[in-house]
Amino acid sequence: MTELVxxxxxxxxxxxxxxxxxxxxxxxxxxxxxxVAATVILLITLVAFIGPSxxxxxxxxxxxxxxxxxxxxxxxxxxxxxRLGRDLYVRTLFGVQISLQIGLLATLVSLCIGVTWxxxxxxxxxRVDELMMRFVDVLYALxxxxxxxxxxxxxERGNIYVLFLAIGAVGWLTMARIVxxxxxxxxxxxxxxxxxxxxxxxxxxxxxxxxxxVIGPVIxxxxxxxxxxxxxxxxxxxLGLGVQEPQASLGSxxxxxxxxxxxxxxxxxxxxxxxxxxxxxxxFLGDGLxxxxxxxxx
Amino acid sequence: MMRFALRRIIGVFPTLFIxxxxxxxxxxxxxxxxxxxxxxxxxxxxxxxxxxYGLDKPLGxxxxxYLSGLARGDFGxxxxxxxxxxxELIAQGLxxxxxxxxxxxxxxxxxxxxxxxLAALRQNSPTDYGIMSVAxxxxxLPSFVTGPLFALVFGLYLRWLPVAGWETGQLRYLVxxxxxxxxxxxxxxxxxxxxxxxEVLRTNFxxxxxxxxxxxxxxxxxxxxxPALLPVVSYLGPATAFVITGSLVVETVFGLPGSGRYLVQGxxxxxxTLVMGMIVVYGxxxxxxxxxxxxxxxxxxxxxxxx
Numbered sequence: 001m002t003e004l005v006x007x008x009x010x011x012x013x014x015x016x017x018x019x020x021x022x023x024x025x026x027x028x029x030x031x032x033x034x035x036v037a038a039t040v041i042l043l044i045t046l047v048a049f050i051g052p053s054x055x056x057x058x059x060x061x062x063x064x065x066x067x068x069x070x071x072x073x074x075x076x077x078x079x080x081x082x083r084l085g086r087d088l089y090v091r092t093l094f095g096v097q098i099s100l101q102i103g104l105l106a107t108l109v110s111l112c113i114g115v116t117w118x119x120x121x122x123x124x125x126x127r128v129d130e131l132m133m134r135f136v137d138v139l140y141a142l143x144x145x146x147x148x149x150x151x152x153x154x155x156e157r158g159n160i161y162v163l164f165l166a167i168g169a170v171g172w173l174t175m176a177r178i179v180x181x182x183x184x185x186x187x188x189x190x191x192x193x194x195x196x197x198x199x200x201x202x203x204x205x206x207x208x209x210x211x212x213x214v215i216g217p218v219i220x221x222x223x224x225x226x227x228x229x230x231x232x233x234x235x236x237x238x239l240g241l242g243v244q245e246p247q248a249s250l251g252s253x254x255x256x257x258x259x260x261x262x263x264x265x266x267x268x269x270x271x272x273x274x275x276x277x278x279x280x281x282x283x284f285l286g287d288g289l290x291x292x293x294x295x296x297x298x
Numbered sequence: 299m300m301r302f303a304l305r306r307i308i309g310v311f312p313t314l315f316i317x318x319x320x321x322x323x324x325x326x327x328x329x330x331x332x333x334x335x336x337x338x339x340x341x342x343x344x345x346x347x348x349x350x351y352g353l354d355k356p357l358g359x360x361x362x363x364y365l366s367g368l369a370r371g372d373f374g375x376x377x378x379x380x381x382x383x384x385x386e387l388i389a390q391g392l393x394x395x396x397x398x399x400x401x402x403x404x405x406x407x408x409x410x411x412x413x414x415x416l417a418a419l420r421q422n423s424p425t426d427y428g429i430m431s432v433a434x435x436x437x438x439l440p441s442f443v444t445g446p447l448f449a450l451v452f453g454l455y456l457r458w459l460p461v462a463g464w465e466t467g468q469l470r471y472l473v474x475x476x477x478x479x480x481x482x483x484x485x486x487x488x489x490x491x492x493x494x495x496x497e498v499l500r501t502n503f504x505x506x507x508x509x510x511x512x513x514x515x516x517x518x519x520x521x522x523x524x525p526a527l528l529p530v531v532s533y534l535g536p537a538t539a540f541v542i543t544g545s546l547v548v549e550t551v552f553g554l555p556g557s558g559r560y561l562v563q564g565x566x567x568x569x570x571t572l573v574m575g576m577i578v579v580y581g582x583x584x585x586x587x588x589x590x591x592x593x594x595x596x597x598x599x600x601x602x603x604x605x
Contacts, residue, residue, distance in 0.1 A: 138316050141588070142581050143539040145546065146561070150321055153565045153573065231440055238442045239550060239562045251442070258446035258551065262454060272443045280438040 027292040034288025037281035044278060048096035057087035059094045060246040071266050080266045082256060086246075092271050095250040098243060099230045099278065102164045106229040109168025111222055114175025119210045121176070122183025123202070133180065136173050144170070148232060152241040160233075160243050167232060171225065178221055182214035220290045227282035234275055250275040303593055310585045317581045318368070318574075322361055325570055351377065364574070373575035378567045384575035391557030392579065394464070395549070398556060399541045401476045406483035406537070411530065413484070414491025415523065421496060429488060436485030441544045445478040445551035462553040475552045479544045483537050487530055495526040524598070531595045535588040542580055 028034055052059065056076055062084050071080040071088075079089040121132040139147065151166045186192065187210070195205050230250075236242035237251030245252075250271045257268030339347070348354050352363060367374055373384035417429040452474060453461030464471050498504060499522055507521045508514075546558040557576065564572035 138313055138320075141313050141585055142317055142577070143543050143584055145543045146321075146577055146580065149561060149565045150324055150573070150577070153325060153568055234440065235442065235547065238547065241562065241565055254442060254446070258442075258449075261446055261450050265450065268446055268450070272447070276439055276443060279440070280434070283434070283438055 024292045028288055031288040031291060033284045034292075037284035037288070040277060040281045041285065044096060044274070044281075045100060048093045048100065051093045052090045055087060055090050057090050059090045059248060060086060062086060071270075079270050080264070082267055083260060083264070088253075088267065088270055091248040092250070092253060092274055095243075095248045095253050095271060096274055096278070098160070098247070098249045099233055099275070102160065102233045103226040103230040105161065106164045106168035106171060106232075107222055107225045109165055110171035110175055110225060110229075111218065112172075113169060114172030115179050115211060115214070115218060116206075117172060118176035118179025118181075119183050119206050119214065122180035123187050123206055123210055125184075125187075129180075133177075136176055139170065139173055145232070145235065148236065149241065152236060160247075160249075163236075163242070164229070164233065167229070171229065171232075175218065175221055175225070178217050179214050182217060183210055186210065186213055216293045220286065220293055223282065223286040223289050227279045227286070230275075230278060230282070302596065306589055306592060310589060314578075314582055314585060318365075318578055319361075321577050322364060322574060323357070325573060326357055326360070351375065368578065373578070374571040376569055376572045378563075378569045378572070384571050387560055387572065388557050388575055388579055391555060391560060394554060395545055395556035395558055398472065398475055398479065398548070398554065399538070399545055401472065402479035402483065402541050402544075403534070403537060405476060405480040406487055407530075409480070410484040410487025411491050411527065414488040415495060415518070417488065417492040418495040418499065419518070426492075430492070433485035433488050436481050437489075439481070440547075441478050441482070442547045442551060444481060445475075445548055448474050448478055449552065462551070464554050471552075471554070475548045475554060478551070479541055479548050482544070483540065486533065486537070490529045490533055491526065494529045495522060498522045498526040528595065528599055531591060531598060534594070535591040538587040538591075539584050542584060 055078065057063070063081060063086070069081050071078065079087075079092065081088055082091070117132060117136075121129045147170045148167055151170070152163055192205065192209055195209055200208070233242055233249060234251030234254065237249040238255045240252075240255070243249035243252050253271035254268060254275065257264075257266075257271060261268045345354070352360060355363075364374065371385065373388065376382050376384050376387060379387060413429050413433075417426045420426050449461045452458050459473050460471050504517060504522050507517045512521075542558075545556060546562055548554070549556040549558040550562065557579070560572055561576040561580070563569070564576060
């Protein structure tokens with residue numbers, strides 16, 4: 001597995017390796033929309049983490065002289081201020097930071113649980129499989145946001161990271177199904193039999209042999225999970241169940257903006273355009289990765 | 299078919315039961331209660347309140363009491379809306395939410411399928427690219443962004459429609475919410491229809507239909523579209539879940555007195571019975587609609603076997 005991963009690096013591609021990952025990388029590079037999307041995501045990430053330090057303002061500092069002023073005014077609030085005179089540029093970038101962190105964190109959690117759950121169910125099969133997947137079915141029956149809202153009542157409001165560990169902990173359902181299907185298709189292969197014959201224990205067969213071989217679809221689905229998680233965070237914060245004042249997230253900023261849109265439309269447009277660009281780019285990148293990693297679809 | 303349908307219908311109940319049980323205990327395990335106000339109540343009053351609502355009993359007993367109440371159609375009293383039972387609150391809001399949701403799904407079908415068909419018939423033309431780009435946007439834009447934007451443009455700037463609010467029987471108040479809710483579903487259905495119609499158009503029976511000289515409109519409408527719409531039918535299940543989720547936001551954005559906002563308010567106020575009631579009702583609704591979509595699929599596709 002390690003050799004396979006390293007061949008995905010550009011250096012290895014330069015010497016024209018024709019491995020699976022080299023091929024995938026070449027296909028991805030040819031997909032213009034995905035490459036643009038990836039670049040935009042990188043740019044937004046850079047701006048989100050470096051940008052706030054360029055502004056003279058803090059995210060929660062109140063500027064009494066410039067309340068609800070628009071962008072481009074004769075002051076150093078580049079994207080204007082909100083009703084309380086807080087700098088919108090800094091607050092929005094702050095929100096982007098939170099969204100990105102939470103998207104990654106929740107995706108990682110759901111990745112770990114989903115892969116373990118699906119691989120175990122698929123590999124062990126029989127009653128264990130049936131029980132484990134039945135549980136997934138039941139959770140599937142409820143709209144996901146309901147589970148999220150139930151969970152948000154469980155945690156003290158404001159502790160957004162704990163909440164998102166929990167959301168990641170229920171976001172693994174689809175991942176588990178995908179991994180289970182993949183596992184079923186490879187568990188009768190010869191190399192698994194060889195591992196069994198040489199007395200390798202079940203957990204290490206799972207971790208060393210099954211999981212590395214199902215990683216392709218997992219990566220695709222993970223890229224599509226990140227925007228979903230970002231969306232969930234914004235959704236919750238929009239409804240007032242997520243990030244709390246004076247912290248900002250894209251969702252809570254959009255909510256504030258929607259309330260003030262009559263007089264201060266930039267308060268809605270600034271965070272909304274960041275959110276929409278992020279979501280669109282992640283979706284394009286995910287689509288591109290799917291095309292690149294899944295040769296059947298070509 | 300009948301046996302298959304019956305088994306699916308019976309299968310809904312254990313799932314609903316597990317959902318109710320799980321959410322009951324998860325919600326009760328949460329720290330904090332409905333009577334933790336900003337200003338702390340004197341402990342005696344709090345104890346009295348909790349006794350009045352049966353919150354001082356052991357959890358198992360509360361659970362049994364809740365279940366027996368449910369069996370009689372009683373969701374219990376709301377902790378925060380003091381003079382209302384949860385049943386009354388839901389009965390008040392649910393019709394509006396249902397009208398909103400069903401109109402959105404209907405609109406999505408009526409607009410999405412023709413758009414997808416058009417895109418497939420003009421594959422790789424500017425029309426196709428135009429429709430599909432708008433579809434990508436429609437899927438990527440969350441309703442809490444499109445909702446305020448629509449209200450801004452059509453309500454505030456153009457003054458065509460009311461920005462928000464509700465007056466009984468006034469359909470104008472539903473136009474923007476329904477469009478906001480339907481937009482992503484339209485986009486998704488258009489994409490699904492296009493993809494599967496393109497596939498069907500390449501099959502042999504379509505070629506046969508053309509070869510025997512049927513007019514193109516008949517080939518599409520009578521032969522190609524029916525199998526091409528199967529993925530759309532199976533998407534209807536997830537679509538309803540999506541619309542239910544979306545209605546939480548849309549009702550908040552447009553100030554509609556539907557039942558979706560009760561879930562949010564209930565969660566903020568830790569109003570256990572209200573949140574539970576919403577989960578039971580919406581869970582049952584999702585399960586039923588999924589079931590209907592499943593049965594419809596089986597009925598439309600003769601290849602589905604029931605065993």
